[in-house]
Amino acid sequence: xxxLVKTYNSAIDAExxxxxxxxxxxxxxxxxxxxxxxEKCFGHKASYLYAINESxxxxxxxxxxxxxxxxxxxxxxxxxxxxYGGAIADSTEIAQKLTQATIEFAKQQGIDYVQFRExxxxxxxxxxxxxxxxxxxxxxxxxxxxxGKSIGSKRRSQIKRPIREGVSHKFGGLELLDDFYEVFxxxxxxxxxxxxxxxFFQEILTTFASNAILCVIYWEGKPVSTxxxxxxxxxxxxxxxxxxxxxxxxxxNMYLYWQILSxxxxxxxxxxxxxxxxxxxxxxKFKKQWGAEPSQCYWYHWVPDGKTLPNLSPTNSxxxxxxxxxxxxxxxxxxxxxxxxxxxxx
Numbered sequence: 001x002x003x004l005v006k007t008y009n010s011a012i013d014a015e016x017x018x019x020x021x022x023x024x025x026x027x028x029x030x031x032x033x034x035x036x037x038x039e040k041c042f043g044h045k046a047s048y049l050y051a052i053n054e055s056x057x058x059x060x061x062x063x064x065x066x067x068x069x070x071x072x073x074x075x076x077x078x079x080x081x082x083x084y085g086g087a088i089a090d091s092t093e094i095a096q097k098l099t100q101a102t103i104e105f106a107k108q109q110g111i112d113y114v115q116f117r118e119x120x121x122x123x124x125x126x127x128x129x130x131x132x133x134x135x136x137x138x139x140x141x142x143x144x145x146x147x148g149k150s151i152g153s154k155r156r157s158q159i160k161r162p163i164r165e166g167v168s169h170k171f172g173g174l175e176l177l178d179d180f181y182e183v184f185x186x187x188x189x190x191x192x193x194x195x196x197x198x199x200f201f202q203e204i205l206t207t208f209a210s211n212a213i214l215c216v217i218y219w220e221g222k223p224v225s226t227x228x229x230x231x232x233x234x235x236x237x238x239x240x241x242x243x244x245x246x247x248x249x250x251x252x253n254m255y256l257y258w259q260i261l262s263x264x265x266x267x268x269x270x271x272x273x274x275x276x277x278x279x280x281x282x283x284x285k286f287k288k289q290w291g292a293e294p295s296q297c298y299w300y301h302w303v304p305d306g307k308t309l310p311n312l313s314p315t316n317s318x319x320x321x322x323x324x325x326x327x328x329x330x331x332x333x334x335x336x337x338x339x340x341x342x343x344x345x346x
Contacts, residue, residue, distance in 0.1 A: 003059065003094055005101040008035070008048035012058065016050060019058045020088070021233070025119065027084040028232035030063060033207050034079070038065055041200045042343040047076065049101055051094050060089025062098040062116075066109070069344035073112035076102065080346035082239065083135055083276050083297065086118035096124070103302045113309055114302040115346070119295065127300040128309070134294035136274040136287035144262040150291055155254065162255040167219045169259050174205050176214040179223035183216070187242035189334045192323030197339035201228065215263070217256050219247055225256040236264040237273035257290065 013032045020026035035046040044065050051060035063085055064078040079085025089095040099116060106114045116127075119135065141147050148156055170176060181198045188195045205212050211232060217225035224247035228240040238260065243253045264272050274292050277284035284294075303309050326334065 002054050003051050003097055005049055005051050005097055008046075008050070012050065015058050016048075016061055019061060023088045025088045026233075028208070028211060028230055028237075029079050029082045029085045030061060030088060034063065037203050037207055038080075041197070041203055042067075044068070044080075044343070047102075047105060049098055049105075051089060051098055053090075059091075060087060060094040060098050062087040062095075062102055064102055064114075065346075066111070067344065067346045071344060074110065075346060076106050076109075076111045076114045077346045078102070078114075078116050082117070083133075084117055084119060086116040086300070092122065092124070096122070099125075099127075099300075106302065107304070112304070112307060116300040118298040118300060121296070121298050122300070125300060127302055130299040130301065131296060133276045133278060133297040133299070134284070135276050135297060136284065136292035137295045138261070138272040138274065138287075138290055138292040140261070140265050140270055140272055142265070144265050147261060147265065147291075151289065155289060158251040158254040159258045162217075162219070162250045162252045165219065165250045167217055167224075167250075167252060167255055169215060169217045169255070171213055171215050171263060173209065173213060174202065176216050176226075177202060177205065179216045179218075180214050180226045180228065183223050183226045183244055184228075184240065184242045185331060185335055185338075186244050188338070189329065189331055190245055190327060192326040194326070194338035194342040194345070195334060196342055200339075204228075204230075215256065215260050217252055217259070219250070219252060225252045227256055227260050229260065231264075231267075231269060234270040235273055236267070236269045236271070238275060241275075253286075261290065 016032050020030040035048060038044055039046055044067050046063065046065045048064065049062045050058050053059045062078055064076050065080050067075045067077055067080050069075070078087070087095040087098040089098060103114055141150065177198065181201065185195050208230065211230055213229045215227045215229065216223050225243040226241070227238045230237050230239060241256070243256065261272060274287040274290070276297060277287060279294065301309055
């Protein structure tokens, strides 16, 4: 069978999305709408490839974004900012053709390294692979009552504590963006991490209006905990969650996830994706207590001869001082200078 790999053109947008939606490994991050969204919000150029068979039908896709950074080099990521985005195709052989075509493109463009964020292993790949992260996936029960029974009495008690304190919650869209962003910025500042621009979340809520929803928890009239939810097919995911520090003492984070998981069950989703974690880290243990199980991440890398892969982990000692300084900055400053910095961190 003859397979041709081609570069993106706007005429295939609808067929591309139809292919993603029908593929077992297709995620929301494979959809074509991310291309203009990322280009608009971050100024990066997206380099999308697709494969067609002898009948002229799409049989594989691979989205990638060229992230140019003065600090970390000229990189090609499939997909940056998220946990998924590697090649999906009708066969392993077609996926390998797309991967190799992306590498050839990277060679022509002088790319410093390429990263493919896969959720399945390729035993035939010769690329360096990182398996330090897992995505935590919960198979949702049929009712919230069954979920409550599964998590045990201690966690049910933690959920009741904020209720006694008078917390409330809302689900919504753009009308909750300001409250979401305030909590998000506070939490990220306290973690020592630069923030995305509010406009990035606004674009997601607008572009994926039927797939994106916010949950905000309120205590004493103020937003204190929040989650940004995306869903695709039978899975709901929480790519961003934040809680202000002073509300941790009443376990408001447990209440947030209880409301979100109950909502996901009510909406008849089958799986909930808590996002990625390092095995046995604090976030891993938090997600595990809800019944989530690890799903291995396979992040493959191509690096030109003579070059090395940069260590972008927050645990890198090189970032320790920067993190400590960031944690002491006024919130307004982090909102101002965070977006230009974070766009360079894939």
